[in-house]
Amino acid sequence: xxxxxxxxxxxxxxxxxxxxxxxxxxxxxxxxxxxxxxxxxxxxxxxxxxxxxxxxxxxxxxxxxxxxxxxxxxxxxxxxxxxxxxxxxxxxxxxxxxxxxxxxxxxxxxxxxxxxxxxxxxxxxxxxxxxxxxxxxxxxxxxxxxxxxxxxxxxxxxxxxxxxxxxxxxxxxxxxxxxxxxxxxxxxxxxxxxxxxxxxxxxxxxxxxxxxxxxxxxxxxxxxxxxxxxxxxxxxxxxxxxxxxxxxxxxxxxxxxxxxxxxxxxxxxxxxxxxxxxxxxxxxxxxxxxxxxxxxxxxxxxxxxxxxxxxxxxxxxxxxxxxxxxxxxxxxxxxxxxxxxxxxxxxxxxxxxxxxxxxxxxxxxxxxxxxxxxxxxxxxxxxxxxxxxxxxxxxxxxxxxxxxxxxxxxxxxxxxxxxxxxxxxxxxxxxxxxxxxxxxxxxxxxxxxxxxxxxxxxxxxxxxxxxxxxxxxxxxxxxxxxxxxxxxxxxxxxxxxxxxxxxxxxxxxx
Amino acid sequence: xxxxxxxxxxxxxxxxxxxxxxxxxxxxxxxxxxxxxxxxxxxxxxxxxxxxxxxxxxxxxxxxxxxxxxxxxxxxxxxxxxxxxxxxxxxxxxxxxxxxxxxxxxxxxxxxxxxxxxxxxxxxxxxxxxxxxxxxxxxxxxxxxxxxxxxxxxxxxxxxxxxxxxxxxxxxxxxxxxxxxxxxxxxxxxxxxxxxxxxxxxxxxxxxxxxxxxxxxxxxxxxxxxxxxxxxxxxxxxxxxxxxxxxxxxxxxxxxxxxxxxxxxxxxxxxxxxxxxxxxxxxxxxxxxxxxxxxxxxxxxx
Numbered sequence: 001x002x003x004x005x006x007x008x009x010x011x012x013x014x015x016x017x018x019x020x021x022x023x024x025x026x027x028x029x030x031x032x033x034x035x036x037x038x039x040x041x042x043x044x045x046x047x048x049x050x051x052x053x054x055x056x057x058x059x060x061x062x063x064x065x066x067x068x069x070x071x072x073x074x075x076x077x078x079x080x081x082x083x084x085x086x087x088x089x090x091x092x093x094x095x096x097x098x099x100x101x102x103x104x105x106x107x108x109x110x111x112x113x114x115x116x117x118x119x120x121x122x123x124x125x126x127x128x129x130x131x132x133x134x135x136x137x138x139x140x141x142x143x144x145x146x147x148x149x150x151x152x153x154x155x156x157x158x159x160x161x162x163x164x165x166x167x168x169x170x171x172x173x174x175x176x177x178x179x180x181x182x183x184x185x186x187x188x189x190x191x192x193x194x195x196x197x198x199x200x201x202x203x204x205x206x207x208x209x210x211x212x213x214x215x216x217x218x219x220x221x222x223x224x225x226x227x228x229x230x231x232x233x234x235x236x237x238x239x240x241x242x243x244x245x246x247x248x249x250x251x252x253x254x255x256x257x258x259x260x261x262x263x264x265x266x267x268x269x270x271x272x273x274x275x276x277x278x279x280x281x282x283x284x285x286x287x288x289x290x291x292x293x294x295x296x297x298x299x300x301x302x303x304x305x306x307x308x309x310x311x312x313x314x315x316x317x318x319x320x321x322x323x324x325x326x327x328x329x330x331x332x333x334x335x336x337x338x339x340x341x342x343x344x345x346x347x348x349x350x351x352x353x354x355x356x357x358x359x360x361x362x363x364x365x366x367x368x369x370x371x372x373x374x375x376x377x378x379x380x381x382x383x384x385x386x387x388x389x390x391x392x393x394x395x396x397x398x399x400x401x402x403x404x405x406x407x408x409x410x411x412x413x414x415x416x417x418x419x420x421x422x423x424x425x426x427x428x429x430x431x432x433x434x435x436x437x438x439x440x441x442x443x444x445x446x447x448x449x450x451x452x453x454x455x456x457x458x459x460x461x462x463x464x465x466x467x468x469x470x471x472x473x474x475x476x477x478x479x480x481x482x483x484x485x486x487x488x489x490x491x492x493x494x495x496x497x498x499x500x501x502x503x504x505x506x507x508x509x510x
Numbered sequence: 511x512x513x514x515x516x517x518x519x520x521x522x523x524x525x526x527x528x529x530x531x532x533x534x535x536x537x538x539x540x541x542x543x544x545x546x547x548x549x550x551x552x553x554x555x556x557x558x559x560x561x562x563x564x565x566x567x568x569x570x571x572x573x574x575x576x577x578x579x580x581x582x583x584x585x586x587x588x589x590x591x592x593x594x595x596x597x598x599x600x601x602x603x604x605x606x607x608x609x610x611x612x613x614x615x616x617x618x619x620x621x622x623x624x625x626x627x628x629x630x631x632x633x634x635x636x637x638x639x640x641x642x643x644x645x646x647x648x649x650x651x652x653x654x655x656x657x658x659x660x661x662x663x664x665x666x667x668x669x670x671x672x673x674x675x676x677x678x679x680x681x682x683x684x685x686x687x688x689x690x691x692x693x694x695x696x697x698x699x700x701x702x703x704x705x706x707x708x709x710x711x712x713x714x715x716x717x718x719x720x721x722x723x724x725x726x727x728x729x730x731x732x733x734x735x736x737x738x739x740x741x742x743x744x745x746x747x748x749x750x751x752x753x754x755x756x757x758x759x760x761x762x763x764x765x766x767x768x769x770x771x772x773x774x775x776x777x778x779x780x781x782x783x784x785x786x787x788x789x790x791x792x793x794x795x796x797x798x799x800x801x802x803x804x805x806x807x808x809x810x811x812x
Contacts, residue, residue, distance in 0.1 A: 077620035077621070077622075078620065078621075078622050079622075081622060202587075217670065217671075217672075220670050222670050222671055431622055431646075432605070432608060433600075433601045433604035433605055433608065433643055433647075434604060434642070434643025434644060434645070434646035434647045435601070435643060435646075436646075436671065440589075441589055441597070
């Protein structure tokens with residue numbers, strides 16, 4: 001069954017990302033007249049070697065997923081008074097954000113599923129996103145180079161209004177940051193990187209003294225100790241690793257991972273059209289999918305997956321040639337347009353109960369022509385990686401630190417937001433019954449909830465990636481038949497849309 | 511009509527006993543008829559003297575039982591050890607306590623420390639696995655247990671967290687505290703009453719410890735066909751979670767009996783819930799099914 005959804009997501013750009021933010025390549029710096037927002041908290045800017053402080057939760061990695069966890073904790077009554085430390089060396093976190101309207105869109109964008117949109121609304125961050133550029137889309141077209149078939153998805157097939165929303169990562173980050181600043185959650189941002197972390201096994205204290213110092217608590221395994229590169233140290237009951245695909249927390253805590261590199265790179269850039277684009281387009285080409293996503297204001301975002309050799313070629317050719325290549329690839333390049341006659345029309349499925357999907361009669365359309373390149377082209381290698389465990393004593397991993405996926409369905413950061421939401425709800429339940437939040441048994445509840453869903457999604461995406469990497473006649477026809485089925489069979493289409501929208505945890509099990 | 515159930519040595523199905531305040535040993539009668547016993551003249555004989563120091567009323571424990579508890583006392587806080595079922599069940603019991611006691615004391619259930627300012631007593635606290643979470647929820651907790659070793663373990667563990675280091679642990683019994691005229695806003699005795707020789711007297715002590723307009727919470731195992739199948743047959747014979755002969759099914763209390771003896775002690779049972787174990791997920795949950803493990807919450811009127 002073909003369940004290709006063409007949400008596109010820049011996995012590297014969305015990695016709860018100190019890495020990418022440090023690259024800063026096509027990045028407009030934040031306004032220079034920004035005042036330090038946390039002045040009251042930073043006033044006693046910790047100098048080297050000053051007294052270590054104790055926190056309830058230390059979130060390592062202040063990217064989108066890490067801040068989403070902080071916002072989620074702030075929005076729950078039982079956790080809103082927890083003391084939280086956010087460790088991220090990105091200087092942007094310490095300043096008030098000023099994204100100017102006239103800024104060109106950054107090529108690092110994420111496609112947010114409806115489930116994530118409602119999560120953002122729950123934590124109160126969506127109102128900030130709406131103040132900046134964002135693009136809802138309600139249509140999607142997916143086809144491939146063989147020209148044998150295509151699938152068009154419309155939000156109304158699943159009785160929804162939108163299939164998703166494309167938002168720049170910097171907008172998401174600044175919205176989450178604005179939201180967390182305005183909540184009462186006691187927080188402190190440490191603008192540094194994690195150097196080392198240690199957690200000792202539980203042991204009993206032989207003294208019966210009722211006042212144990214932080215060091216003693218740490219020695220008895222009740223607190224984790226974190227040391228930062230700028231010399232500061234802090235103690236926390238729970239350490240959350242939200243520091244991206246190359247997570248330091250994951251490394252220090254000794255979590256093992258499984259995964260492999262796809263021999264593919266993704267090129268991303270922003271392009272402009274003459275007309276508005278409200279549809280998400282994805283065409284599977286022989287060496288990987290090419291996706292065109294609307295960002296708003298006649299701009300679109302391109303994610304083109306291809307072999308590493310091709311990617312360095314495409315990065316270096318002139319702008320004009322690149323635009324020509326993109327238009328060619330979206331049009332007649334590599335293969336013909338799909339025509340309905342080859343595999344029969346929707347009459348084939350009229351016997352099916354639940355009927356034909358409403359958009360089955362939507363014709364194949366050619367995507368709007370790309371006229372201008374609006375940003376630099378960036379390239380990233382793609383891989384799949386999954387941590388074997390998400391939680392151990394006093395440590396939990398969320399977001400890309402726990403799993404990285406192929407961008408072909410735009411699910412990466414949405415999985416991360418799902419992790420953040422579940423972890424905060426598990427912590428809240430733990431506090432309700434007076435548990436120590438660093439207890440393994442509590443954290444394992446989070447893992448038991450998220451791991452099956454994440455692994456399933458990764459398997460589905462990996463399956464597509466593999467299915468599309470082979471050009472073999474019978475397999476092509478099979479894929480085309482699957483497209484065709486997905487396009488015409490309403491319950492299947494509905495189920496595909498629901499799964500990709502984040503409403504179903506596991507595919508096909510309504 | 512005697513309402514009392516007289517209990518042979520019993521162990522609650524899913525957890526090893528952790529309380530022995532007021533526990534008396536009474537040998538099982540072959541006929542399994544409940545027999546009323548009025549006073550302290552229990553028949554364990556010389557063994558009872560060894561534990562006199564632990565309680566004022568004769569609170570005799572069979573020596574092998576004491577030895578067994580002492581031996582595993584160190585494993586109290588090992589959540590994968592012999593007390594694993596109790597650790598698994600703990601959050602469920604706490605959920606019931608939080609919901610009923612927040613309502614009883616009219617506290618905000620959405621507060622992280624709703625029991626701030628209230629005095630609780632955990633009768634038969636064992637290693638403190640109930641006392642510590644209650645303290646984190648804001649209560650001022652006193653934990654009592656008849657076994658000195660349990661109290662020691664409990665104290666050491668509680669001192670590891672500044673929030674729980676304020677728990678007052680005593681190796682004593684409910685009767686003794688009654689003599690000291692201590693009063694508590696909530697008296698909680700979970701998985702205790704099945705170990706007690708005179709349940710009626712025990713309930714009277716619990717009631718005496720409860721302050722005016724306070725709450726009493728008791729949990730135990732029901733005496734039903736289902737509990738026979740699970741607690742005796744499954745736990746002892748099939749799964750071998752407990753040694754054979756651990757339980758005397760005839761000594762369990764039914765919810766009606768418990769309600770009656772609490773009523774006679776001045777406590778009105780207001781709510782009851784059951785704990786059910788799902789073997790597939792390994793999780794406990796609260797339910798209306800009181801046929802095996804159940805918990806009762808009552809209030810003291812006068």
